[in-house]
Amino acid sequence: LQQGVQVLYQTDSNLLTESREEAQKHLNDAERQRWDxxxxxxxQWQRLPPIVAESHVPLLRLCHQYSELVEGMDLLDGIRREFRLPDLRRHAREYTSRLQHQLPLKQCRNVLQQWRNRLPNKWESMISWTDICVWRNFLFTLVECCFGLIVPECRELSAFLHDLPWTMIKLAGIARSTHRQADVAVRQLYRLPVVPHLDSDAFHVENFLGLAQKVKLCxxxxxxxxxxxxxxxxxxGINLxxxxxxxxxxxSREMYDCYKAQLFKLRANIQxxxxxxxxxxREKTAAATPQNSPKDDSKGAPNGPYRASSAQFDPNAPPATSEPHPDEGPSEEVLLRDADEDYNVAMRINPVYGQGWLAWGRFADSMFERGDMRDLNxxxxxxxxxxxGIVIRQxxxxxxxxxxxxxxxxDDEQ
Structure with a gap:
C-alpha cells in the first residue's frame, strides 16, 4: 500500500512536466497501483473489528491520504489532456479562452469544495493536519504553475490560488487554537506573503483571515x-x-459588517x-508588600465611570486613581472602559455576531465578580x-x- 502511495505521489509530481509518452506510462502504472x-x-478494513475503535484510525487516515492522491492525479491528468501541456506556449491565447469556459476550472472548483469539507478533525494530531495541508499546497503550486504557463492573467482564474492561502491559514488556526503550537502557526503565517498576487484585490478575504490569526496569536x-x-x-496585536x-x-456589505465587528471584538479582547x-x-505586588504598610483603598476594582449595560461612561465621575506602570501604557480602568465600548460597537455593527455576544457577556460577567462590591448593571x-447568544447560536x-x-x-425587588 505504501508503494502505491509513493507511485501516485511521483505521478502527480511529474505529470505536468513530462512528455506525453512518459506521462502516459506513469499514468498506466499509477492506475494499476490505484486499484491494487x-x-x-x-x-485491511475487513480484518479490523466490526466496532470502530482506535485501531481503525491509522487506516482511516491512510484512506484519506490515498483518496486525495487519486483525486490529485485525476485533476492533473484532466488538465494535461485538455490543454496538451507541451503545446502551451504556442497556443496560449486559445487555451486561455478555453480555460474560462470548459472543464478544468469547473473540475478544480468541485475538487476544492470537497477538500474544504473533508478535513481532519480538530482534535487530531498535527501530523495528520500537516500531511494533508502540505500535500494540498504542493498540488496547488503545480496547478498554479500550469495556469501561469498559459498567460500570467490566467492565475486570477484559478481557484487554487485562493485555496493555497486558505489552507495555510486553516492549518495555522488549528495549530494555534487546538494544539497550542504557536511556532507552527507563526511559520504558516510567515509564508503567506510569498503567495502570488496575495496583495491584489482578489485576496482581501485571505488577507483579513491571515491578519485575524496573527492578532489571535498575540x-x-x-x-x-x-x-x-x-x-x-x-x-x-492592536497595531495589526x-x-x-x-x-x-x-x-460585500454582509461580510464588511461581520469582519469589522470581529476586529472590534478582538481589540476588546486584547484590552x-x-x-x-x-x-x-498589582495583586502580586500587594501580596509581596508587608502587611503593616498603608493600604491604598483607591486602587480597587473599577466601579463607576462607565456603565456595562450601555457601554457609556459618566463624564462627571472622578478620574481613575490607579497609576499605570511606566512601561505598560494606559491604566486598568481605561483599558476596561475601552474594551466595554469596543464590545458595544461590535454588536451595533453586527447584531447577529454570536461570538461577539459571548465575549461581551464574559466580559460583563467577569466585571460583576470583580471586587467585593458587585455592580448589578x-x-x-x-x-x-x-x-x-443563545438565540443566535443555540x-x-x-x-x-x-x-x-x-x-x-x-435579582431583588429593585
Missing part, C-alpha cells in the same frame, strides 16, 4: 513570558488591527487581557448578552443557561 491499493485497503500566553513581553505582544484598511477592501495582566501584577448586561451557547440562572439569583 483499493483492494489492500478494503482487505493573545496567546507563552510559558515563562514576563509582563512587559506580554504587553508588547498585546500592543503588536489598526493597520487594516477597510476602505480599500472590497467586501481586557491587558487590564487583567495589570491587575495580576454588569449582571444585567451579562444575562442580556448570554441570552442573545447549539453552542445554551451551555451558558446555568450561568444565566445563577446570575438571576442576585
Amino acid at each position: 491499493g483499493v483492494r489492500v485497503l478494503l482487505h 493573545l496567546m500566553d507563552e510559558p515563562g513570558e514576563s509582563l512587559n513581553q506580554t504587553i508588547d505582544s498585546l500592543k503588536a 488591527i489598526n493597520s487594516f484598511n477597510f476602505d480599500q477592501a472590497e467586501f 481586557l487581557k491587558w487590564a487583567n495582566k495589570l491587575r495580576e501584577s 454588569y449582571a444585567i448586561n451579562a444575562i442580556t448578552c448570554y441570552m442573545m 447549539e453552542k451557547m445554551r451551555l451558558y443557561m446555568p450561568r444565566v440562572l445563577w446570575l438571576l439569583t442576585y
